Amino acid sequence: xxxxxxxxxxxxxxxxxxxxxxxxxxxxxxxxxxxxxxxxxxxxxxxxxxxxxxxxxxxxxxxxxxxxxxxxxxxxxxxxxxxxxxxxxxxxxxxxxxxxxxxxxxxxxxxxxxxxxxxxxxxxxxxxxxxxxxxxxxxxxxxxxxxxxxxxxxxxxx
Numbered sequence: 562x563x564x565x566x567x568x569x570x571x572x573x574x575x576x577x578x579x580x581x582x583x584x585x586x587x588x589x590x591x592x593x594x595x596x597x598x599x600x601x602x603x604x605x606x607x608x609x610x611x612x613x614x615x616x617x618x619x620x621x622x623x624x625x626x627x628x629x630x631x632x633x634x635x636x637x638x639x640x641x642x643x644x645x646x647x648x649x650x651x652x653x654x655x656x657x658x659x660x661x662x663x664x665x666x667x668x669x670x671x672x673x674x675x676x677x678x679x680x681x682x683x684x685x686x687x688x689x690x691x692x693x694x695x696x697x698x699x700x701x702x703x704x705x706x707x708x709x710x711x712x713x714x715x716x717x718x719x
Contacts, residue, residue: 629690634694638699645668646665649663649664661710672696672699675696679691679692
């Protein structure tokens with residue numbers, strides 16, 4: 562016995578039945594894809610709303626100091642950042658998850674200490690500017706690396 566919902570006399574009955582059957586067969590994959598798309602959008606909006614305004618304010622406030630640094634200084638900062646990532650990765654032990662964690666923490670761990678030492682012992686000199694610029698450079702670089710690693714699948718056999 563067919564119900565009023567799927568009875569052939571109703572023009573939408575067959576389409577509804579086909580749609581319900583499709584959802585029963587493919588619901589898990591369909592809703593997983595919808596959930597993944599919503600998660601991606603929420604993560605993107607969260608990153609934009611939380612991080613971009615903060616970065617814009619910091620760069621606007623310290624732009625004159627950062628603009629005074631020559632290209633050679635930024636190349637040196639990049640070399641130091643890459644070296645700290647490499648040291649953390651190489652000393653991270655087995656497993657890519659451990660190496661990723663140690664690479665990021667190695668690069669970020671001493672920014673605060675460096676700022677305290679520079680402001681306490683070298684206040685009013687270019688050392689404070691250099692440490693601050695490296696801190697900003699390092700944090701932005703490490704956040705970008707963490708975002709890239711967060712999007713990439715983690716292979717367990719690395």
